[in-house]
Amino acid sequence: MVPDSPCPMPSSPLDILKSVYGYDAFRGRQAEVIDHVIAGNDAFVLMPTGGGKSLCYQIPALCRDGLGLVVSPLIALMEDQVAALRAAGVRAAALNSSLAGPARGQLWDDIRAGELDLLYVAPETLLRPEVLERLRSETRLALIAIDEAHCLSQWGHDFRPEYRELSCLAEAFPGVPRMALTATADAPTRAEIVEHLAIAPENSFLAGFDRPNIRYAIAEKNTPRRQLQGLLTAHPGESGIVYCLSKRKTEETADWLNDQGFRALAYHAGLDAGTRAARQRRFQHEEGIVMVATIAFGMGIDKPDVRFVAHLDLPGSIEAYYQETGRAGRDGLPAEALMLYGPDDIALRRMFIEDSGAPDARKRMERQKLDALLGLAETADCRRQALLRYFGEDHAPCGNCDTCARPPELFDGTEAAQKALSCIYRTGQRFGQAHIVAVLRGESDERIARLGHDRLSTWAIGQEHDARTWRSILRQLIALGLVSVDVAGHGGLAISERGAAFLRNKESLQLRRPQKGSGRKAPRAQAAVELPPEVQPLFEALREKRLELARAQGVPSYVIFHDKTLAEMAAARPASEAALARISGVGAGKLERYGAAFLAVIADHPQPAEA
Structure with missing residues (x-):
């Protein structure tokens, strides 16, 4: 027989918000979602990171009779959430592969006796037949919350096959309200989630994507280590994350940061599990740690005081960029996001797509996602406007990004683009950026003379622009798909089909003029907590x-x-x-x-x- 679980806190949601969490009022659509679920309804909830989506399932679990079951993807995330709930006086526990022996037996005793309010469980653990059966027979569930629900999308950047199997929960626990929650999902992903989990579309609550406390900046890679150092110097003694594309680069960057006097750790999938866990624990528990990581690090990081996130390489999509930058400023205080990128990044990302072995439909989707990200990087408009537009939201210029602070200057780049493409063609479509720029600028060296490139019609036709401007022009042409890069070879530039059409159709083109300096100069980072000196x-x-x-x-x-x-x-x-x-x-x-x-x-x- 299923034991009765006494309602641990027979109070209204607002009473629980104050008595347990210490807040006087709900934010945004929290109250609406909470009332909806307490009434026994399913819900799909999209709220930005730091928007308080965890309260949307925690408070209904405390109000409804039974145990709140929360599906969470990572052990570290479960441990942090359980620790925070226990500190607030909530009876919470986690069931995952790290729990064994007597502790596991005691947990099941507590579940059976109705001694828990919330149970966090990994999807792999939950889906074991014996676990499902014990939950069915030994307790009553108040609700099922599936956190990080975007992981079930086959088209998403964080796809986890186990998440798709969670569709069985509707049949396994009939009548139990089910919630799917995420901070990152574009329109196709949202549609996939509600359809796969059989949550009626009218039960969707979209609270928006805007993170107004994050200042976005995107810059051309000029001197990336110096640019990174400028960001970290603006955040002395504060925690942050630096994303790199390769394991080697994380190690080298962390070593260099330590040499510069910062406290940095490297994190990537090549480290053994014990080392990764120890470094993640240090990042969570200590202040002022800079984690230099691949995308292997980040999901489920609940640390609220991450003050900056930097990308030293181009991420894979706007969704990935949004989620990774969203790890900054979860406490709502000012935070900063800096992304650096160059032509090699664009070429590498395109090569990853083409060499992935994925079906053509998937490749087509990934190309579109990369093009959208490059559009964000190259936009002359407000970054926040462009970012939110991707997710289907309108926003006024924010005044809190690099393009708002220093609007880029545009110029008619039609002639410059024609000259660059012509030079690429005349030199044989096999030379890299530096060589093309040297020929356009009319520079002479042994290689140019030996190849006879100083006798080409395109030699010295670009002296109106300095080398940095030409690099920016070539980078924009790559981002626009007019030029392709042979990454597998030696980085040779070639005219793409789109570039050939541009020349053939005599199209016009507006380009950004590179700003002077490192590209990071916007207003100095605002202090996270600003108090009078006497306080x-x-x-x-x-x-x-x-x-x-x-x-x-x-x-x-x-x-x-x-x-x-x-x-x-x-x-x-x-x-x-x-x-x-x-x-x-x-x-x-x-x-x-x-x-x-x-x-x-x-x-x-x-x-x-x-x-």
């Missing part, structure tokens, strides 16, 4: 106390309180538990567990002198 010492003392408690408990600092909460404490200086309870982010469980320690810090800290 800053108390804020730092509260952070030290938080770090001390976190180390003693073996949890990340943000599990205790976010920086936003500590900043409000420092400004308000609460002197009692009642006053501390009014601080956003201080729920009843955290007040009981940590209140005295933080009140003591405030009491011991001298009041700032009056001006």
Whole structure:
């Protein structure tokens, strides 16, 4: 017989929001989703990272009778979410391959006895017949939440076959509300999710993609290490992620950053599982770590105070870029995203698509996704406008990206493009960018003379532009698909079919003129937490106390309180538990567990002198 699970918190959703999480009001469509699911309905929920989508299933699980089952893709993510819930006084646990022996037996005892509010489980674990059967026979489910639901899309960048098998849950648990949640899904992916999981389209809640706290910048690779150093220097002592395309590059970049005085770790699939887990734990638990990683790192990173994300190479699609940059600023405080790219990146990405062995339809889709990303990189309009337009949203110019801060200058690039294509053709369509630029500029060296390229009609026809401008022009022609690159050979440039059509049809072309400097210069990064000078010492003392408690408990600092909460404490200086309870982010469980320690810090800290 299925045991009755006592409702752990017989309160309204708003009461739970305040008493457990310490917040006074719901944001966006949270309340609408929560009421919908509490009433027993299925839901597809799309909310931007940091938008509070976890509350959309956690609070209904606390309100409804039974156990809330959450499907989560990574053990590290489960552990962090469980730790945060327990710190708030919620009875949560995780069932995955890392749990064995007596601990696993005790967990099933707790499930059977109705001692848990939320159970996190990996899809591979959940789909085992014995696990499904025990959940059916030994407990009552309040709801099933499938987090990171975009993983079931066969066309997506994070496809996981196990996620597609989760369609069986509707039949296995009839009448149990099912939720699919994600922060990253374009229109085709959203349609695929709701169709595959049999969630009625009218049960979709789209809260938008905008992350207004992130400042986007995209620049031509000029001196990439110096450009990266400029970004990190603007964020001293803060955590960030640097994405690279290859394992070797992650190692070399991390070594170089350490030599420059930063605290950097490399992370890629070539490391053994123990090393990866240890480095991820350091990133989660310590402050000021820069993780230099391939795309093997990132999904499920719940660290709220990542202040920057940099791409030293071109990502694979706008979805990948959006998700990876979305790991910055989950706490809602200012964060920065910098992407650097060059012609080699474009060529490599195109080669990956063509050599993938995928069906033609998949290749066609991947080409379209890459073209959309290149359009974002080359746009002269607001980056945020272009990014959100891809996901079907309209947005006014944001004023918080590089193109808004320093609008790029456009020029009629028709003649320049014709000259570049003609030079590529005259030299035999087998030489790289540097050689083409040298011929256009009329430079002489032994190789040019030996090949007779100083006697071509295209020699020295491009002296009106400097070498940097010509590199930018060639990069844009590659991005526009007018020029192809032989990556497998020596990077030789050739005229594509589109480029031949451009010449044949005498089309016109607007190009961006490269900006002076590194390309990163926009307004200086805004401080994550801006406090009056007299309040800053108390804020730092509260952070030290938080770090001390976190180390003693073996949890990340943000599990205790976010920086936003500590900043409000420092400004308000609460002197009692009642006053501390009014601080956003201080729920009843955290007040009981940590209140005295933080009140003591405030009491011991001298009041700032009056001006």
